[in-house]
Structures are given as structure tokens and as C-alpha cells.
Amino acid sequence: MRVNSRLTATLAGVAILGLGLSACGGDSDDTGSADGSGGGDASEVEVFTWWAAGSEKAGLDALVSVFNEQHPDTEFVNGAVAGGAGSAAKDLLQSRLQTNDPPDTFQAHAGAELQDYIDAGQVEDVSDLYDEFGLTDAFPQDLIDRLTVDGKIYSIPSNIHRANVVWANPTVLEDAGLDPAATYDSMDDWFTALDAVKDSGKTALSVATTWTQVNLLETVLLSDLGAEGYSGLWDGSTDWTGDDVTGALEDFEKLMSYTNTDRDGLDWPDATQQIIDGQAGFNVMGDWAEAAFEEAGKTAPADYVYFPVPGTDGTFDFLADSFTLPVGAPHPGGAKAWLETVGSPEGQAAFNKAKGSIPANTNADTSDFSDYQQTAIESFGSDTIVSSLAHGAAVPVATLNAVSDATSKFTTGASDLATYQSELASAVSGS
Ligand code: GAL
Numbered sequence: 001m002r003v004n005s006r007l008t009a010t011l012a013g014v015a016i017l018g019l020g021l022s023a024c025g026g027d028s029d030d031t032g033s034a035d036g037s038g039g040g041d042a043s044e045v046e047v048f049t050w051w052a053a054g055s056e057k058a059g060l061d062a063l064v065s066v067f068n069e070q071h072p073d074t075e076f077v078n079g080a081v082a083g084g085a086g087s088a089a090k091d092l093l094q095s096r097l098q099t100n101d102p103p104d105t106f107q108a109h110a111g112a113e114l115q116d117y118i119d120a121g122q123v124e125d126v127s128d129l130y131d132e133f134g135l136t137d138a139f140p141q142d143l144i145d146r147l148t149v150d151g152k153i154y155s156i157p158s159n160i161h162r163a164n165v166v167w168a169n170p171t172v173l174e175d176a177g178l179d180p181a182a183t184y185d186s187m188d189d190w191f192t193a194l195d196a197v198k199d200s201g202k203t204a205l206s207v208a209t210t211w212t213q214v215n216l217l218e219t220v221l222l223s224d225l226g227a228e229g230y231s232g233l234w235d236g237s238t239d240w241t242g243d244d245v246t247g248a249l250e251d252f253e254k255l256m257s258y259t260n261t262d263r264d265g266l267d268w269p270d271a272t273q274q275i276i277d278g279q280a281g282f283n284v285m286g287d288w289a290e291a292a293f294e295e296a297g298k299t300a301p302a303d304y305v306y307f308p309v310p311g312t313d314g315t316f317d318f319l320a321d322s323f324t325l326p327v328g329a330p331h332p333g334g335a336k337a338w339l340e341t342v343g344s345p346e347g348q349a350a351f352n353k354a355k356g357s358i359p360a361n362t363n364a365d366t367s368d369f370s371d372y373q374q375t376a377i378e379s380f381g382s383d384t385i386v387s388s389l390a391h392g393a394a395v396p397v398a399t400l401n402a403v404s405d406a407t408s409k410f411t412t413g414a415s416d417l418a419t420y421q422s423e424l425a426s427a428v429s430g431s
Pocket of ligand 1: 050051054084085086109161233268286288319320321388391
């Protein structure tokens, strides 16, 4: 994996936004800075994530086992809150932070989401830990740029995920008369295949609750607008009210017509399970789904196949998780120990192998990673990189919440397409 200079270019808008807002960032020297000079209470560490079950918990468990080897005297306390993409965790975290009850460390997406916490003065500068742990040159510079404000780095990244992947059941496709090895160049090509699966009596496209629909939406926008047009949605250079966005929303509406009707009561593992069980043909999901297939004992390409969302080949829809040291963490020494394991090549190899993602630390050994993960490593090194909407890279949490509300209204029939488009335009321009 090599540093991808295009990441810097495409994400520059977010970085500039962050720099402009950074003046109110907190610098609380009195709350147990993890600068190596004192460390603070290391008896335990409460780790707040949304990796509460299934393959996500398996990923966390893999990281915890390296942590227990590296830091046997610090007790790991699991503060995970269920709900994919942090759909429940982020609200709870915010109320804990606002009532001065922070966990010792929490999961935050690199980019605009982390920026929120920095701007609110809720996370400490951990730049010194990069030197202390020997991490300064371990991560792609572009990723570090997304964790940095005014020269200070505010978290340690654990992984890099790709959000624009289709997962499919080859038997369902064959039964519908399709070639399971086929890929599709555009949404229109894909609609023909979706029709075939629908006609065969199966769900053509499985999806789950609102955030997974937003994940689907972002990939349709990416497909129809292209990487540049899509990135322009976040820096103001693409007009949200334009005809090309209308066309993408029409495609999104059409895609939603192929989906399972029980979708709003499901989370992402349920939609992936429909592919595993042969109830559905296709699913769009970030590559944490790879870990769910593996955990279910499935092998590609016999049991499942994957390819970039039609029309997005050559583009890597990027997101990264990272871990923070919250201001006022009760066990800063424990947090520091956790951050050391998160950043280490051993921690990254164990965690990412189990999580379906690729290591952020370029020194991690990926030789035994799955075939899918090898494709992700290669794509990250050569593709155009764009920021995920649904996973905190492109927009702040408040904007994502407004996009999610508008999407839920639209997909439950409470608004029409014109209203949806104008609500999306206001959601993003308000950010
Ligand atoms: C993302 C997160 C991933 C994965 C996914 C589904 O936001 O970055 O690590 O957990 O949600 O919950």
C-alpha cells in the first residue's frame, strides 16, 4: 500500500473546513495528557465502539487479544453500543461527553466526524504518542492529514474500509440466468440484472435500516456523478439542485424498488445474511461485510462474489476508524495503552484481518489477508479516493443526521423526489 496523493486532493475541502473551525478546539493540559510524561491511571480502559456483535465484535476481540498480550496489567472494559455505523452509539457518546462522563477512548471516523469532536474540545492532542510509539511514518500522510488540525494529531487510525462494494450470491444469480462473474458498467446495466433476479422470485437487492440506505445513496451518487462530481457535493462545486443529481436520485428510487420490504427493521448483518442464505441476489455494503461472509464460513467466488458498485470501478469510497483520548478520560494511562496497541503493526494485522478492512499502519503484515482484502489494498493504492458520506468522512455528524432524516422520509413514502432533493441540498449547505 502506498501513500495516495489523490486522497489529499479530494479531501482538501474537508481539511480546509476543519482548519477554519479549529480555533475553539480544547487544549486541556489538566486532564491527564497522554504525553508519556505521566500517563495517568492505567488500571483499566473503557473502549467505546459500536462493534458489539457478530463479525464486528470478532474484529474487536482480535484487537483485544493483542492488547491483553501487550498490556496485561490494564483491564479491557467493553463499552460497545450496538447499532451499525454508530447509529445508536454516536448519540449516546455525545450525551456522555456533554455530561463530562467520557469513556477512556472512543471510535471516531477520520475526517469531518473527528473534526466535530476536535472543534468541540472533546479530544486531546495525541501527537506526542506518534513519536513515542514510533508511528510518525507508519500511516499514509493523507490519512494523518485527516486526523490533524493546526499541526496536532487527535487520534490513531485503526483501519481503512471501502464503502462502494456489491456483494452477491452466485447461485441466486445463476438461477436468474445471470453470469455470477459479470460486472456492470452503469446503473442501467445493473437494472437489467436486478430485473432478472426479481423475476426469479428472489429479493433483487437487500438493504436494511436508514444508514444502509444512505450508504447505497452515496454509491449511486458516485456512480452517476463520477468521482469529481461526487466530491464536489461536499465542497460546494457540484450543485445539489442540478439535473444530474435528480437523475441519480431517480436511480436511487429505482434501486429501492428492488429491495426487501422489511428493510427498516433490519441492520446491515441481516441484509448480508439474506445474501448468505440465498434469499437475495445483490447487496451494497462497506467491506465489513467481507468479515461477515468469512465468519459464516463462506468462500469467494463459490459462495459469494463482490465487485465495485456499477459505474464506480477505479474509485475507492473511503472511510477510516480511529481511536481518541477524550478530554477528562478517567484512565488516561489505560487509553494510552489501548492507543499503542491500536497503532501497532501486530494490533493492526490481527484486527483488520478479522474486520474485512485494510491496515492503516503500512508496516502491518497482510500476507495472510483474504483475496478480497488484497484487492482492497491494491485499489487503495491505485484508485481515485473519495470520502464516504454515511461513515463520517465527508460531512459532520449534524449534516449526516439531516441527510438520514430526509432519506428516511423519502424511502418510507413521506416525501417525493423533489422534496427529497431540496432537503438534501439544505442538509449539506447547512454544514
Ligand atoms: C462503519 C465503521 C465500520 C463498521 C460499520 C458497520 O461506520 O467505520 O468499522 O463498523 O460502520 O457498523
